[in-house]
Amino acid sequence: MKLGRIARLLLLSADEAAVGLFLLLILPSLGVRVPPAVTISLLAFLVFKDILIAPYVLRGGLEKRPEVGPETFLGREAVAMEDLTPEGTVRIGNELWRGLCLNGNVRRGEKVRVAGFRGNLLLLERPES
Structure with missing residues (x-):
């Protein structure tokens, strides 16, 4: 796997890491309890979203040249x-x-x-x- 693809994959999964950190560490340290079902559902939704867009992002779909004009x-x-x-x-x-x-x-x-x-x-x- 090329370094560019690895970097794109890490950036793609950054939102799961940030949300997980917020729900599992930051909110509990502030005394806010989030039900496990909410945490699991939200993280599952974010992973599902990444599965849908990963092929486009990993093959460099954002760098595509224009086709018209x-x-x-x-x-x-x-x-x-x-x-x-x-x-x-x-x-x-x-x-x-x-x-x-x-x-x-x-x-x-x-x-x-x-x-x-x-x-x-x-x-x-x-x-x-």
């Missing part, structure tokens, strides 16, 4: 569908997007690389020749 095109190659002087239409896969070439003009059919985006406008760079 201009963010998905960062670093990818696009083809100019018209002369970019410096703005025009480019094709990425089966989609047409407006793009702005940051380093000069591009002729129709030439390839550019997506360097960023501003709203729905792709910021493009010509390959260095």
Whole structure:
């Protein structure tokens, strides 16, 4: 198991440890008695919650790249569908997007690389020749 997965697992179980510590040590030291059925039920609920979300958290689901929008095109190659002087239409896969070439003009059919985006406008760079 990788260190990152171990750290995520420990963080995932931190709420059970905190609630258990609070219910079993802190409250009794303050004179508050919590019925064992409440303690067991609450801890069981927290463990069940972790069992449900653990596969998502452990496989890095929180680090997933976006699947839609201009963010998905960062670093990818696009083809100019018209002369970019410096703005025009480019094709990425089966989609047409407006793009702005940051380093000069591009002729129709030439390839550019997506360097960023501003709203729905792709910021493009010509390959260095």
